[in-house]
Amino acid sequence: MSMIRSVNPGALKPDEVAGYVIEPALKASVFAQAATQMPFASANLRIPKVQDGSAAWTAEGTEIGVSDAVIGEIVAPAKAIKSLTFLSNELVADGNPGTLDLIGNGAAREIAAQLDLAAFGATTEHGPAGIESVVGTQALADTSDLANLDDIKALIAQVQASGYSPDVLVATPAVFARLAVLKESAGSNRDLLQPDATAANGYRVAGLNILVSKHVEENRIHIWDSTMVILGVRQDAELVTSTDAAFSSDRTSVRAVARFAIAFPAPEAIGSLTVAA
Known part of the structure; x- marks a missing residue:
């Protein structure tokens, strides 16, 4: 049976495309692992933002003061990542069932890379605004020499003081390499990073899950409360084929x-620092 029959336009339903492309892309994307994922099906992802009303100690039998919760909304528009690849018709004619998996995995890697590039950057043409564009995040005044974990702990404290619970640290491979060799003291062989088999890459730092991406800007570290970093995943992904465009x-x-x-509903739930080169 030829693969044309397996993947002709209309043959793959949205849930099938999700299995071949979207789910592998989300697993491959570092940003997706560090964010709260929300499915949606419209042109915009709408996130309610609620400022709680007030409560007070009140004497028995007296009127309770009335306050109203303030409800707002954050609107994040859907942006498309698209890829177009070509296969030889000889490969298609072979009808190997694994070929569709290879196609899906290839598309997933491309999508994951573009998602991380945009999310960890500032602005991307035709794409969403990334973390470097967010105004009002927590930051340290000076660059860090990363001689120990003090600056990371200070940044954690700033985020916690704003009422959030940071649980993720994202860094470049080069910065992670510097963290990985930090010791408890001079002459010690005990690492400051905490081994954790349940963590994404096997380590935690100051209680935070460490994630590493080459798409994080050079010499930058971000920490955040992952419930306040949102990745909307629209439910209409496509994976279609055509023999017309490359007929010749x-x-x-x-x-x-x-x-x-992508949305950052609470900038103060994010902390960033720059590491001295």
Whole structure:
């Protein structure tokens, strides 16, 4: 049976596309691992923002003071990541069942890379605004020499003082390499990083889950409360093929489309520091 039949346009339902492309992309994306994922199906992801009313100690038999919760809304537009690849018709004609997995995994890696690049950056043409564009985040006044964990702990304290619970630290591979060799004291062989088999890469630092991405800006560390960093995943992903566009070269084109929204509803739940080179 040829693969054309397996993946012709309309043959893959949205839930099938999710299995081949979206789920692998979310597993491969560092940002997706560090954020709260929300499915949505419209042009915008809408996140309610509630400022609680007030409560007070009140004497028995007296009127209770009335206050209203203030309800707002954060609107994050869906942005599309699209990829177009070509396969030789010889490969398609082989009908290997694993070929569709290879196509999906390839598209997933491309989508994950573009998602992380945008999320950890500032602005991306035709894409969402990333963490470096967020105004009002916590920051240390000076760069850190990263000689110990003091600056990271100070940043954690700042975020906690704003009422949030940071649980994630994201850094570049180079910065993680510096963290990985920090010791308890001069001459000690005991690492400051805490081994944790349940953590994403096997370590925690000051209680935070460590995630590493080459798409984080150079010499930057971010910590945040993952409940306040939102990744919207729209439920209309596409994976379709066509033999028309590359007819003259005897190839089949494969188009993948995924749409995401990114929102940072509480900038003060995010802390960032710059590491001295």
